[in-house]
Amino acid sequence: MPHTALERRRARLQQPHCQTCSLASLCLPLALQLEDLDQFDAIIRRRAPLKKGEMLFRQGDAFTSVFAVRSGSLKQVTSVGGEEQLTNFYLPSELVGLDGIDESSYPGSMVALETTTVCEIPFDRLNSLAEDLPELRLQLYRSMSKEMRDDRRMIRLLSRKTADERLASFLTGLSERFRRRGYSAYSFRLSMSRADIGNHLGLAVETVSRILGRFQSQGLVAVSGREVNILDLDTLAQLAEGEGCI
């Protein structure tokens, strides 16, 4: 327990708050006024960081909260009949757990891909706050709607795209998400293994590896382990949209 004013201030500064969070403009409180932000911030529970491989929640756990990613990254893994399906990756500012509302349990486990911190937002409190704050309610709808859109994009990818197009999509998608979060769109580190990528894109590990190799020999990217440099984003984006044959 801090005793002096200085110590209290220091503790307060260390304790993260939406008001000082660099992701606030991308996150759920996006549309809130400063005075509403305080209310929102008050319901957030901070969590100890998750280590690589640790789970935020397990498939089937009772749904109690949604979570905003602060740093690091997560994968959602749904296990059905022994097989595991990786349905999504989540980066900072993204909201996870929303698909648990319907059946009041989480439909998949959420696993940290690296050291990861999250803000926990108890859903009942979020819901009552949403009653009073129309902007928050709308933003919550938007988050869900956006996730539905992303899922549809994924469905299109899986049902129509070739392996090359899938990998190109994956890389350009990540690039865009990093860019929007203020990181380089051209140079980043993959926090997930080739196996994770393959699982997510519906491809065998070997195929992922081969195609990444091919992209490299075509001068589209430079890959070294998990470090990625995108050399020709335009061509990659064309490929991703199935315009490789024009």
Next chain:
Amino acid sequence: MPHTALERRRARLQQPHCQTCSLASLCLPLALQLEDLDQFDAIIRRRAPLKKGEMLFRQGDAFTSVFAVRSGSLKQVTSVGGEEQLTNFYLPSELVGLDGIDESSYPGSMVALETTTVCEIPFDRLNSLAEDLPELRLQLYRSMSKEMRDDRRMIRLLSRKTADERLASFLTGLSERFRRRGYSAYSFRLSMSRADIGNHLGLAVETVSRILGRFQSQGLVAVSGREVNILDLDTLAQLAEGEGCI
């Protein structure tokens, strides 16, 4: 304009209302009390039935409303770069248009597969009503959450299942949806073409046709044109879950 009391009453009875709708227990007003139901009913706009092939809305149209299917069925078609992707089919009591909230435009066209009637629910009015009716708000979250879950199931289907498993999944899924709506789980008519099914499942038309034929010769179903009789739901369900090889 009706003149007599009798005519007015007749008109009122013909005009559909949530209070008398047989789908109310599956639809958005699911959780509402009778007095709240009136409020909800008041914001609904009835629509002239759509004929087969007509569109409820087009891809890119401004998002204004969500719609509940009353009778018939719809398909959602997203067109990207000339190619069309059929992302979902919708049956009575299901809610369509929710994925338009995020970018305030519909991400795909909604096309009637047969003569179809819908209830239009203007979103701004739904949203303000949801402010006052916690049950409605929760049901709205649930609808979206459920759609996310369904999309994830679809992702799993496309990324891990063989053509046989996909068809089996499709048939058992339809069967279950019909059952829950009070229709036969074993005998129904497909409102969509083989091409639609193929597009939805990420398969070529020929593959759909072939596998349906194979299922028939295996005694799993009896198919005649678009009429389907499910003869062995258990085996079909096992197949759908990838347990065909046990």
Next chain:
DNA sequence: CGACGTCTTGAAACTAATCAAATCCTGTGG
């Protein structure tokens, strides 16, 4: 330094797509 997990590469096998053509419906007009 060595062991284990991750990643890459090669060859063979298989699934489903594509191409091609016949047959079956469905709605329409004579």
Next chain:
DNA sequence: CCACAGGATTTGATTAGTTTCAAGACGTCG
């Protein structure tokens, strides 16, 4: 009511893209 046109569906043969199996290279963490 029947014939016909056009689309929808089925069936067959071939081909292409990915997976699977197998094995070796790389990296990294004790």
